[in-house]
Amino acid sequence: MIPAIKIEQVQKHYGALQALKGIDLTIEQGEFFALLGPNGAGKSTLINLLAGLIKPTSGKLAVMGFDVQADYRQARHALGVVPQELVFDPFFNVREMLRFQAGYFGRGPENDEWVDEIIECLGLADKAHTNMRKLSGGMKRRALIAQALAHRPPVIVLDEPTAGVDVELRQMLWEFIKRLNRDGHTVILTTHYLEEAETLCSRVAMMKQGQIIALDTTANLLKKIPGKNLRLKLSAALPESLRPLLRHEEAFEYMLALTEVTQVEAVLAQIRQAAIAVEDMQLIEADLEDVFVDLVSKP
Amino acid sequence: MSIISARMRGPWTLFKKELLRFWRVSFQTVAAPVMTALLYLLVFSHVLEGRVQVHGLNYTSFLIPGLIMMSVLQNAFANSSSSLIQSKVMGNLVFVLLTPLSYLEFFLAFLLASVVRGVAVGLGIYLVAIVFIDLPMAHPLLVLMFAVAGSAFLGAFGIIAGIWADKFDQMAAFQNFIIMPLSFLSGVFYSIHSLPPFWQTVSHLNPFFYMIDGFRYGFFGVSDISPLISLSIVLGSFFAISWLALTMLKSGYKLRG
Ligand SMILES: Nc1ncnc2c1ncn2[C@@H]1O[C@H](COP(=O)(O)OP(=O)(O)OP(=O)(O)O)[C@@H](O)[C@H]1O
Ligand SMILES: [Mg+2]
Numbered sequence: 001m002i003p004a005i006k007i008e009q010v011q012k013h014y015g016a017l018q019a020l021k022g023i024d025l026t027i028e029q030g031e032f033f034a035l036l037g038p039n040g041a042g043k044s045t046l047i048n049l050l051a052g053l054i055k056p057t058s059g060k061l062a063v064m065g066f067d068v069q070a071d072y073r074q075a076r077h078a079l080g081v082v083p084q085e086l087v088f089d090p091f092f093n094v095r096e097m098l099r100f101q102a103g104y105f106g107r108g109p110e111n112d113e114w115v116d117e118i119i120e121c122l123g124l125a126d127k128a129h130t131n132m133r134k135l136s137g138g139m140k141r142r143a144l145i146a147q148a149l150a151h152r153p154p155v156i157v158l159d160e161p162t163a164g165v166d167v168e169l170r171q172m173l174w175e176f177i178k179r180l181n182r183d184g185h186t187v188i189l190t191t192h193y194l195e196e197a198e199t200l201c202s203r204v205a206m207m208k209q210g211q212i213i214a215l216d217t218t219a220n221l222l223k224k225i226p227g228k229n230l231r232l233k234l235s236a237a238l239p240e241s242l243r244p245l246l247r248h249e250e251a252f253e254y255m256l257a258l259t260e261v262t263q264v265e266a267v268l269a270q271i272r273q274a275a276i277a278v279e280d281m282q283l284i285e286a287d288l289e290d291v292f293v294d295l296v297s298k299p
Numbered sequence: 300m301s302i303i304s305a306r307m308r309g310p311w312t313l314f315k316k317e318l319l320r321f322w323r324v325s326f327q328t329v330a331a332p333v334m335t336a337l338l339y340l341l342v343f344s345h346v347l348e349g350r351v352q353v354h355g356l357n358y359t360s361f362l363i364p365g366l367i368m369m370s371v372l373q374n375a376f377a378n379s380s381s382s383l384i385q386s387k388v389m390g391n392l393v394f395v396l397l398t399p400l401s402y403l404e405f406f407l408a409f410l411l412a413s414v415v416r417g418v419a420v421g422l423g424i425y426l427v428a429i430v431f432i433d434l435p436m437a438h439p440l441l442v443l444m445f446a447v448a449g450s451a452f453l454g455a456f457g458i459i460a461g462i463w464a465d466k467f468d469q470m471a472a473f474q475n476f477i478i479m480p481l482s483f484l485s486g487v488f489y490s491i492h493s494l495p496p497f498w499q500t501v502s503h504l505n506p507f508f509y510m511i512d513g514f515r516y517g518f519f520g521v522s523d524i525s526p527l528i529s530l531s532i533v534l535g536s537f538f539a540i541s542w543l544a545l546t547m548l549k550s551g552y553k554l555r556g
Contacts, residue, residue: 053396053555076398079397088389088391089389089391091319091323092319100312100316104312104394104395104399107305
């Protein structure tokens with residue numbers, strides 16, 4: 001099967017700044033894929049290249065087998081993009097914008113039913129005739145998602161779709177996007193909420209400074225890291241002997257990485273030996289955030 | 300069943316959106332320029348009527364076609380340029396850039412909407428003016444051709460300005476230092492034969508001059524230059540500027556980094 005996304009040796013330079021330093025990435029059809037990375041890692045740059053909004057310095061990108069430059073028409077038909085910025089057109093209302101958006105892709109009145117369906121699913125029904133300017137931030141975000149879907153693209157890319165969105169809407173959005181994925185759409189998203197990526201996405205790429213530093217299934221990434229985190233609040237500084245286990249620290253609060261629960265005994269013994277009191281203690285399941293922090297904080 | 304094919308629907312939709320964009324605020328985009336032109340007409344004709352004759356016409360009659368054409372041109376420019384700069388500053392141009400529309404379709408949609416706005420404003424001034432003033436129209440087809448060709452030229456010019464400008468003040472500079480001088484120094488208010496030779500030569504380098512002169516010929520059958528020469532020059536300028544606009548769009552200049 002043709003991959004939904006194929007990115008080969010892509011570089012993007014802005015003057016001296018190397019925003020992307022040679023990205024290779026293939027995403028299969030039907031995947032639910034997360035692109036993670038700190039601010040400035042190059043996630044949006046990669047998405048903008050896929051959308052044809054910017055041109056690569058070198059390398060090739062294809063959507064559903066269509067080169068984003070040579071076969072830009074087919075590539076763009078196959079792609080729905082939700083931009084990171086909350087952009088809107090102040091002249092029109094929600095339904096008009098959606099119909100225009102479908103129209104640009106050659107879809108006419110026969111598509112209106114679908115437009116009404118996405119309006120319904122995204123909870124925009126009572127705002128359908130509201131001018132875009134008058135929508136709240138969260139509503140604008142929904143309208144932006146709706147616009148990306150108006151032409152029924154098989155591949156959907158969402159650049160931080162849940163930024164600035166309340167918990168309730170986030171749940172609703174994810175239900176909707178999960179449904180699209182079940183219906184066969186390929187979904188690619190960037191997010192800073194790692195638990196989202198962890199619960200939703202089957203595969204994850206972690207980016208840092210224009211490179212992919214980890215690319216694996218969510219399950220494998222989780223396996224790579226020690227399974228438990230031990231959070232300790234101590235009366236004094238952590239004994240030197242325990243420092244190798246340290247994941248991060250703040251004042252006298254420490255997060256230690258453990259491979260198995262039985263290590264707790266030994267850790268506590270060493271603390272007791274150093275005559276330090278344990279003021280609080282918690283054992284936490286490691287998550288994607290730990291992988292992320294580990295990888296990103298490595299030099 | 301729809302009369303528009305799927306292939307044509309994309310550019311058609313963009314054209315329709317651009318039309319609606321100015322039509323929704325037609326009070327500002329059509330009524331206001333009509334009002335401005337009528338004020339010019341009222342003031343100038345009142346002051347100069349009876350004292351000045353041009354081409355053997357009384358001054359008010361001479362003035363009206365020039366004023367109409369000046370408004371046509373300015374509004375055609377305003378339409379494409381303001382739409383582009385606004386959607387660039389607001390960021391919503393991305394909605395169009397994400398679509399499969401080609402650079403040619405993009406160009407044509409903005410261009411045609413500019414022509415419609417220019418012609419609508421011109422028609423508005425004409426309809427109000429003929430209520431008060433007896434205005435012959437010797438060659439209606441030429442009037443229409445000059446109005447369409449002139450507004451197409453300015454629509455394409457507006458596309459270039461809209462792509463080039465990053466901020467509203469750059470656009471204002473474009474408008475004040477290029478469009479306004481060109482339209483005022485084009486013989487709207489006088490025949491260039493009344494100018495000193497040097498300024499006559501300069502006027503001949505101004506494409507607006509040919510648009511207005513030819514447009515006026517359509518009404519009275521008299522002009523400074525043969526209307527066919529004017530029309531050729533206007534069309535030639537239109538193709539030249541369209542070529543520039545299309546080259547910019549094709550390269551992605553400022554729009555696709
Ligand atoms: N148009 C541009 N001109 C110059 N530099 C740019 C441009 N766009 C992005 N950059 C730079 O490229 C790098 C990658 O930016 P990008 O927006 O892709 O990051 P990101 O991973 O999406 O970050 P965030 O999580 O903050 O959205 C950054 O250093 C950014 O400053
Ligand atoms: Mg980003």
